[in-house]
Amino acid sequence: MLTMTTIGRLWRQYVPARVSELLAVVSVMSTCMLFIHSNHLQSQLDLYTSHIDQPTALHPQGYRDAAMDSDSGSDNGNTEDSSHQNSRYGGYNLEEFRNIDPMTLNNSVNHQKMTLVFNRVPKVGSQSTMELLRVLSYKNGFTFHKDRPQKVENIKLTEREQRRLVQLVDVFRPPSVYVKHVCYINFTTFNRTQPLYVNMVRDPVERVISWYYYVRAPWYFVERKQAFPELPLPSSVWLRKDYETCVMKGDQECQYKEGQERPDFAQLTEFFCGQEKKCTGFNTEYALQKAKENVEKNYAVVGVLEELNITLTVLENYVPKFFRGARHLYWNEVQRLSKINRNIYKPPVSQKIKDIVRKNFTREIEFYEFCKRRLYMQYAALKLPEMP
Numbered sequence: 001m002l003t004m005t006t007i008g009r010l011w012r013q014y015v016p017a018r019v020s021e022l023l024a025v026v027s028v029m030s031t032c033m034l035f036i037h038s039n040h041l042q043s044q045l046d047l048y049t050s051h052i053d054q055p056t057a058l059h060p061q062g063y064r065d066a067a068m069d070s071d072s073g074s075d076n077g078n079t080e081d082s083s084h085q086n087s088r089y090g091g092y093n094l095e096e097f098r099n100i101d102p103m104t105l106n107n108s109v110n111h112q113k114m115t116l117v118f119n120r121v122p123k124v125g126s127q128s129t130m131e132l133l134r135v136l137s138y139k140n141g142f143t144f145h146k147d148r149p150q151k152v153e154n155i156k157l158t159e160r161e162q163r164r165l166v167q168l169v170d171v172f173r174p175p176s177v178y179v180k181h182v183c184y185i186n187f188t189t190f191n192r193t194q195p196l197y198v199n200m201v202r203d204p205v206e207r208v209i210s211w212y213y214y215v216r217a218p219w220y221f222v223e224r225k226q227a228f229p230e231l232p233l234p235s236s237v238w239l240r241k242d243y244e245t246c247v248m249k250g251d252q253e254c255q256y257k258e259g260q261e262r263p264d265f266a267q268l269t270e271f272f273c274g275q276e277k278k279c280t281g282f283n284t285e286y287a288l289q290k291a292k293e294n295v296e297k298n299y300a301v302v303g304v305l306e307e308l309n310i311t312l313t314v315l316e317n318y319v320p321k322f323f324r325g326a327r328h329l330y331w332n333e334v335q336r337l338s339k340i341n342r343n344i345y346k347p348p349v350s351q352k353i354k355d356i357v358r359k360n361f362t363r364e365i366e367f368y369e370f371c372k373r374r375l376y377m378q379y380a381a382l383k384l385p386e387m388p
Contacts, residue, residue: 089376090369097380105378106318108196108300114142114175115195116322119182121271123210124200125305130179132330133322140324142175147182149227155183155265156275166190175321181265184274184294197298198319201268201371202305204364205357208266212243212254213346215264244353256360258283269367272299288363292370301378302371314378 103109118133120126130146137144157165162185169178170192178195187194202210214220216239224231246254256266259281266282272291273279279287295302300319303311312330315323358365 090372092373092376094376094380097377098383100377100381102317102378102381105374105381106300107297108319111194111196111300113193113195114321115169115172115193116142116175116177116319117169117195117197118177118179119184119197119199119271120179121199121201121207121268122181122265123207123214124202125308126200128330129200129303132326132333133177133179135329135333136322136324136326137177139329140322142177142322143172145172145176145178147178147180153181155181155271156280157182157185162275163190166192169195177322183271183279184298186274186298194298196300196319198301198303198315199271199299200303200305200311201368204268204361204368205354207268208256208264208357209243209349209354210346211264211266212246217346242347243349247353247356254357256282256357258360268364272302272367283361283363285363288367291367295371295374302374304368304372304375307372307375310375310379313382313384314375317382318378 118126118130120130134144134146136142154161165180165182166185166187167190170187172178184197216234221234225233241251243254245251253264256262261280262282267280267287269283269287269291270279272294273287274290274294276290278284279290281287301311301315303315305311308330309327312323312327316326
């Protein structure tokens, strides 16, 4: 027969653990319920399920069809090859680039150490690219390393943190790849061999809209809460707020002011400009020019999400050690890779709102166009017989 003393001892021994487990379960359930009761987002779910956070072309044939449809809509019956090509490649005429020696566009030849850094920008298809690299590491014989999840993702590091990261990457046995959300770091300033860089870009306005809804997706903050239980839950008001309302009401989250320091990775150029304080200001001339300079000198390839076929083809030819077979593998794994980080909770945003926001992204858009032009040049210089 149990005495009161025995019962008390058993209570102290077992109940705290059970209560702790119960609280953890309740926390996760509360997080889910918080989203479910966010009426606006929930009402959008059924309507916009078909809208995904990926480019339209998820297959080579689909890519060609989409390009042809776009051309036919703006061509007014003009079937001349040059006009068709200009429309197809964002207004650029690839014939202008075909006489370029591809070696002059391949700075990987200047990097003797076969270490690749993918300092991935958020919401540019980087999760799929990272997974592609992981699979390719087994096929192409290189080691794959990635940073662990962080409670607070700091892309700007202190000098001490930069030194530690440089030392970490430098000890990896080549050939190897390191993946992390971080701004460009010049390894030579720490007397280390400079690695090769690759990255991806995306239309800057589409990217910030994607990020806005990404951090409001239910699975995002549930996963964050599970990984870091001490993080507070977002408010239902914040969850329900759509991007158009955010812009029109002038909320700070959706105001993009020149020189502003932002906590939400809205600044594309910052990832390429580097760790300097002057790189932090949004849409500044310094960040733009320094980003361009670093791309030309240290990035073998900067891919474009909207030009995924061309990106994969250029990566295969300019960085073959790491990306050999990338295009074939991607399209054969497309059902799995293309679903990574899809956000079915992202509703469409009107062109009117995009145009309002775009006015403040002048230098960010210039950098994006710079990267597109460079990618087209690299592709055209290969003199391949047809579109990949």
